[in-house]
Amino acid sequence: MEKTFLKKIFAQAVSNISPDLVYYLEFDIPKNPDHGDLSCNIAMRLARVLKKSPRDIAQDIIGNLKYNSDDIENIEIAGAGFINISFSKNFYCKLFDTVRLEGSRFGKSSIGTGKRVNVEYVSANPTGMLHLGHGRNAVIGDSISNLYDWAGYEVTREYYFNNAGNQMNNLGASIYARYMQMTSPSFPFPEDGYHGDYIKLIAGEIRQEFGDSLESGSDENMTRIRKFGEKWCFKNINATLEKMNIYQDEYYNEDSLYSSGKIDELLSGFKSRNISYEKDGAVWMRLTELGLENDRVIVKSNGEPTYRLPDMAYHIEKFKRGYDLIVDVFGADHIATIPDVLAAVDFMGYDKEKVKVLIYQFVTLSENGVQVKMSKRTGKSYTLDQLLDELGGDVVRFFLLNRSISTHLEFDLGLAKEQSDKNPVFYLQYAHTRICSVIDKANEKNISIAEHCNYHLLTNDKETALIKQLLRFPNVLSIATEKHEPHIVADYLRTCASAYHKFYQNCRILSNDLDLTNSRLHLANMTKYVLSNGLNILGINAPLRM
């Protein structure tokens, strides 16, 4: 906001020196507050081009600047040739006053208006319970969807799953084995079966509902068991997601790609264009011709496609459904498939630049510095569901979102369990609560927030600092969206909450000075919007009371 304001003024001055140098114009927020509100390094960047000393160039530029001294308090040359700009408190108050009118819509943008984005996340097959890694996937996908929503896009939140094939048979066989073991304990368990305790739960429920009537293991019975298991798992997965406030729009079944003939269609397309060939009884794709390292099998010699083929068909389907942007949220273990899919998409004539694949790194769980095993075999294992029951959705979501997606995430169970000031989630929520509380108090005293705001009264350092933070919000959202990094929002909210707490500490909001009270209420109210909007994007509740 302030940047665009400055850019106009500076562009004028720089183009007076030479029009084609405006390109070099950039503003940064200096780390050190002594260096002003914004700082410009153009003089140093131009030193070589103009063959003059940076400080001379800076002097030149400043000489050409035309600005209102009510807005800009000070412009000075510092260090090697930085131009540091300090705005007046009044300037910030004025900006605040315009932004204040946006109210709860503050932060929304329209850059995505008319564009459709598909965000695919979770996408766990119905063969088990979600674990913490799925949780990371889910909250990243959900928050990124929210960010796109705020940027004005029409968002489809999609879940891709496969309820056919080997792993489902395996699920059925595993449940059947546990079911049988209930009456004949020595019944063999499939070698690569699913070992989790939930299989026993499912088997128990089946025995309760069907008694021993499924023991024959006939095809019909196995289907019934498998379907029961699938339903059970999906119900479970959705219940878990619900605890994190995640609701998706589309459930896309991989199997439908087969039944609708999409797979065959793609396959014959590949064949007719000679990008695939047969070798050793399998169908290979000439990925080396598309610039990749190796050719890959797309149909195994037993006639079953590998995972690559439906992945390709699925992405092409997404294109055909008319999305302007296709976002996939994948764990680091799925990285291998991406180049293949993109190559196929590209080969089939679609713009692969529209596909953004977000790879998040793994999650580990630790308590007091000791890693907690999440494997299904050990006694102490955590499913996402258990974690949610123990910690609540807000805490789990915050911890999973508070890290950059490209970095390995260590989930500190000890800190997460902490229901006190140590837990960083509560810091944000508490700031929101405090604001609500003050506004309630004001209402009790029959002070309601007036339409008009005497913004020029907000000149305490803590007030200005808070205003500056609030003004950053739209920009923070756009950066977070662009980089696909929800943690940027979480980070920002912390500094924002901190600015509010400091303001609260130093400035009494409710006083006998009605004008000042009103102005401060406006500031508090705006902070409330920013906090609740930001928390909302992260899928975390903004409580009225704690």
Add this chain to the structure above:
RNA sequence: GCGCCGGUAGCUCAGCUGGAUAGAGCAACAGCCUUCUAAGCUGUAGGCCAUAGGUUCGAAUCCUAUUCGGCGUACCA
């Protein structure tokens, strides 16, 4: 071997489209509650940004090499 991600305070991590004295949370230490929620605020301490070279006026940030850790590298998904 090759590919991707990472190595920053005691711990967990920001900062990485190059900028001025490297930040936060937790842990440690010292303060602040007759006044709007102390789940808050204020202060102290803590660092050869994995290592070595290079590019530059300037490098945690870019390049090269080395090293350590995670994940891949299937006719598993």
